[in-house]
Amino acid sequence: MSSLQFWKPGTSAPGSTLDRDTQAEGSLISSAPSYAPLSVQSQRERLPIYKHRDKILYCIEKYPVAIVVGQTGCGKTTQIPQYLYEAGWAAEGNIIACTQPRRVAATSVAGRVASEVGSILGDEVGYTIRFEDVSDKERTRILYMTDGMLFRETLVDPLLSRYSVIMVDEAHERGIYTDLLLGLLKKIQKKRPSLRLVISSATLDATSFLNYFTSSSSRDDAIIVSLEGRVFPVEVAYLREPTADYVKSAAMTAWNIHLQPYPGDILIFLTGREEIDRCLEELSELIPTRPKHPRRLIPLPLHAGLTSDEQLRVFDTADRDTRKVIIATNIAEASVTIDGIKYVIDSGFVKIRVYNPRTALASLATVPTSRASATQRAGRAGRTAPGVCYRLYPLSAYETMAESTPAEITRTDMTTPILQLKALGIDDLMKFDWVSSPPSESVLRALEGLVAAGMLGEDGRLTVIGAQVAECPVELGIARMMFKSKDFQCGEEILTIAAMTSVQDVFIIRDGAPGALDELERRKFTAEEGDHLTLLNGKQSSSVQSILCSLSPLAYNAFVRYGKSLSWCKSHALSFRAMSRAVSIRSQLKKYMQRFNLPIHSCEGDGKRLRQCLVSGYWRNGARWVADGTYRSVRGNQTLHVHPTSVMFTRKPRSGWVVFHEMEETKKTQIRILTEIEPDWLLEHGHVLVDKRSAQS
DNA sequence: GAGCACTGC
Numbered sequence: 130m131s132s133l134q135f136w137k138p139g140t141s142a143p144g145s146t147l148d149r150d151t152q153a154e155g156s157l158i159s160s161a162p163s164y165a166p167l168s169v170q171s172q173r174e175r176l177p178i179y180k181h182r183d184k185i186l187y188c189i190e191k192y193p194v195a196i197v198v199g200q201t202g203c204g205k206t207t208q209i210p211q212y213l214y215e216a217g218w219a220a221e222g223n224i225i226a227c228t229q230p231r232r233v234a235a236t237s238v239a240g241r242v243a244s245e246v247g248s249i250l251g252d253e254v255g256y257t258i259r260f261e262d263v264s265d266k267e268r269t270r271i272l273y274m275t276d277g278m279l280f281r282e283t284l285v286d287p288l289l290s291r292y293s294v295i296m297v298d299e300a301h302e303r304g305i306y307t308d309l310l311l312g313l314l315k316k317i318q319k320k321r322p323s324l325r326l327v328i329s330s331a332t333l334d335a336t337s338f339l340n341y342f343t344s345s346s347s348r349d350d351a352i353i354v355s356l357e358g359r360v361f362p363v364e365v366a367y368l369r370e371p372t373a374d375y376v377k378s379a380a381m382t383a384w385n386i387h388l389q390p391y392p393g394d395i396l397i398f399l400t401g402r403e404e405i406d407r408c409l410e411e412l413s414e415l416i417p418t419r420p421k422h423p424r425r426l427i428p429l430p431l432h433a434g435l436t437s438d439e440q441l442r443v444f445d446t447a448d449r450d451t452r453k454v455i456i457a458t459n460i461a462e463a464s465v466t467i468d469g470i471k472y473v474i475d476s477g478f479v480k481i482r483v484y485n486p487r488t489a490l491a492s493l494a495t496v497p498t499s500r501a502s503a504t505q506r507a508g509r510a511g512r513t514a515p516g517v518c519y520r521l522y523p524l525s526a527y528e529t530m531a532e533s534t535p536a537e538i539t540r541t542d543m544t545t546p547i548l549q550l551k552a553l554g555i556d557d558l559m560k561f562d563w564v565s566s567p568p569s570e571s572v573l574r575a576l577e578g579l580v581a582a583g584m585l586g587e588d589g590r591l592t593v594i595g596a597q598v599a600e601c602p603v604e605l606g607i608a609r610m611m612f613k614s615k616d617f618q619c620g621e622e623i624l625t626i627a628a629m630t631s632v633q634d635v636f637i638i639r640d641g642a643p644g645a646l647d648e649l650e651r652r653k654f655t656a657e658e659g660d661h662l663t664l665l666n667g668k669q670s671s672s673v674q675s676i677l678c679s680l681s682p683l684a685y686n687a688f689v690r691y692g693k694s695l696s697w698c699k700s701h702a703l704s705f706r707a708m709s710r711a712v713s714i715r716s717q718l719k720k721y722m723q724r725f726n727l728p729i730h731s732c733e734g735d736g737k738r739l740r741q742c743l744v745s746g747y748w749r750n751g752a753r754w755v756a757d758g759t760y761r762s763v764r765g766n767q768t769l770h771v772h773p774t775s776v777m778f779t780r781k782p783r784s785g786w787v788v789f790h791e792m793e794e795t796k797k798t799q800i801r802i803l804t805e806i807e808p809d810w811l812l813e814h815g816h817v818l819v820d821k822r823s824a825q826s
Numbered sequence: 827g828a829g830c831a832c833t834g835c
Contacts, residue, residue: 231833259835277834306834401831434830459831480831493831537833545835602835633830717835758827773828795829 199356219270223293303536380411393471486571492794552599610746619732628715659804747788
């Protein structure tokens with residue numbers, strides 16, 4: 130059956146039939162919406178948000194917390210800080226801050242606002258993200274920054290005293306740093322009542338933020354300021370019956386839209402690369418069936434695994450007689466905004482990372498989206514003109530969806546965040562006023578791990594090393610290696626490994642035949658001892674052997690030696706973006722080591738010392754090889770499978786033992802980035818946790 | 827013998 134029937138709620142008629150054979154009947158709900166052509170409104174005063182200007186300013190003046198509700202694109206991010214600036218909130222050296230969950234948002238918005246204000250970026254208007262501070266200590270009045278960056282600033286200035294107003298944008302996304310920041314800001318405001326908070330959120334979550342910021346005794350703590358809805362309406366249609374294969378249905382729906390005589394690009398939401406590839410195949414089977422169709426359909430994949438060049442293709446303006454259909458992951462829901470999308474096709478599913486504190490396992494689960502997320506996806510069709518969203522599920526399924534996606538803090542490892550809170554002097558975590566509490570199991574487990582690692586004493590108070598590690602922007606185990614590298618004289622190499630394990634998607638393996646070549650490139654750098662290090666017999670190199678970090682065939686040192694070049698990366702299946710980022714991270718971490726007076730020596734090719742140092746960070750991640758080629762975890766005796774990208778995938782460790790960087794549950798429990806070790810080291814360089822257990826047995 | 831949602835410091 131090739132027919133997909135959609136209907137629009139609120140109409141008694143069954144709506145339209147999206148059928149490749151019967152589309153000529155033309156009752157498609159997307160047919161010719163009538164709207165006036167847009168005139169370009171460049172004047173700020175003519176933005177829809179402008180008429181709310183006085184109301185916004187009044188509420189911020191009168192209420193400690195203003196929760197601003199407005200759809201993406203209404204101008205709140207660019208305009209509200211400017212209104213505040215004009216109203217004098219940045220007088221006397223004060224700064225108006227606006228936090229963003231993503232780096233791109235912080236940089237691009239700052240650029241736009243700087244030009245609206247008529248200033249050079251980095252002067253009156255600036256931004257701060259990791260590795261980039263484009264602001265002026267004296268002159269910057271409006272500062273855009275990532276929320277993680279402002280959270281970190283509280284370690285240095287606990288009252289955030291430079292700021293008169295802090296606007297937390299996209300708070301409804303509920304990223305972990307947004308949540309942590311909101312908790313801190315509520316606390317700061319008690320000590321510094323003059324600080325004003327603006328929380329920007331989507332409709333559904335506004336009341337939960339209002340409740341969070343409202344005390345039982347007062348109604349004047351917080352207020353919701355509602356800005357007008359979106360500029361362009363988006364019609365929503367649901368499938369009448371559930372579909373067994375939403376990938377195929379998505380392709381068919383896109384094709385049926387394409388057969389309509391109306392222009393506009395299409396955006397499809399699927400969950401991952403595999404589905405995107407399959408959807409591309411389904412579409413390519415449909416495309417030749419109408420070779421003489423006046424308009425050409427151009428399918429474009431969009432997911433984080435693509436190179437930036439490939440990602441940028443979705444922004445190419447299509448020719449007049451073509452139509453783009455962008456097949457994307459959740460990256461297009463908020464991170465990447467494409468104008469000109471008129472039709473959205475929503476599978477209704479998303480992949481999210483879930484953390485199980487009991488087993489310390491992270492897994493990727495495909496789950497139904499939330500209603501808030503479905504609304505956000507639909508909104509992507511109405512950015513520049515009215516649009517239509519086809520949901521590949523029935524209205525009844527929509528009604529069973531959760532209102533919003535659970536906050537990240539409820540499904541993530543809390544070890545690092547809790548160490549940071551401890552460093553801020555927040556000792557009683559059970560009393561901390563969370564926007565959403567992390568599961569108590571997750572807090573307890575984090576505390577236990579921090580005590581075992583020597584970051585907290587048995588009394589739960591921060592140790593000297595704990596205070597220093599809290600400042601380092603790396604995972605706990607990696608930080609521990611950095612500190613222990615003093616004993617093993619291998620700081621140089623540990624820095625590289627710390628940087629390389631902090632970046633993802635170092636390797637770019639293409640689809641099909643080229644992918645096999647990429648694999649070959651990757652294998653060229655294989656190291657005997659495993660993924661973390663490869664000893665390279667370099668003749669001309671000043672040290673006899675150079676360390677290569679081989680998540681892959683990409684070696685950090687080789688990258689540096691070949692002039693950090695893009696073409697070198699391309700020919701070795703490496704991501705230039707990821708490698709360049711590793712270079713930045715390494716230099717940042719180096720500064721931390723210098724500040725803590727940690728020597729940065731090279732182990733001069735002594736892989737044993739280096740691997741012992743690795744054990745001091747990965748002491749909880751030991752595993753033993755068993756005859757069927759799998760491993761058993763030291764903790765929990767779980768069956769572990771080696772990830773296919775590991776150089777240990779094909780070989781047995783001589784000692785029979787490894788440590789690994791991370792463990793993730795897919796269809797099986799897999800371990801990534803492993804290195805062979807001697808089992809004794811786990812006892813010697815591991816920690817109290819291991820010692821205690823062996824003492825008991 | 828086989829796999830990769832997305833951010834952030």
